[in-house]
Amino acid sequence: MRMDKSGAAALGILGPTSCPRLAAGVRLTFDRTRENWILLAPERVFMLDEVSLEIVQKCDGATSLAMIVDDLARNYSADRDEIELDVRKLLQDLLDKKVMAI
Template identity: 40%
Template sequence: MTVVRKRTILKADSIPRLPAHVRLVFNEKRDSWVVLAPEKILWPDDISVVILKNCDGTRSIGEIAEALSKDFSAPCPEILGDVLEFLQDWSDRLLIRPAGGNGGPQ
């Protein structure tokens, strides 16, 4: 039996969160952030950490991009595209999920 998983497409109004099986923690020995997931350890770069810290299930991707555009003095449409691309990749790997079921399967 083959199980077909439908891909969730994230949009600017999707509200991202880390699922219960994924944790973002600070590793004191290495003085850096690490993402822990079943059978995976990821060492995200500084920008990825900033994005992931904002994935708390309360703000939309658009709101996150708007805040980051102010923090980094960059155009919001450019930041939004980068954030969407990053989070879509993580969603495809089941490391990010939309809260409340927004962002639909494709």
């Protein structure tokens, strides 16, 4: 099994030091027709709500999962564990759909 630099399995399991980023060929863009932010992937479109947009915008390939969660918990004055669970769910779903990479 291949491992990424964070020690997480390369199959898409997020570790605290994983640095998620958009997968090759995926763009974050504002769709004027839908008046909404979307992830545009080959032959697929993913609509983003405000929270998922904020999470995806932080996924620059340099910022770790732990740093993303800490920043969101601080910004929303929310329980860090709850934020982490929500962020992991979203990012794992996007990883499974090959829209995100680590």
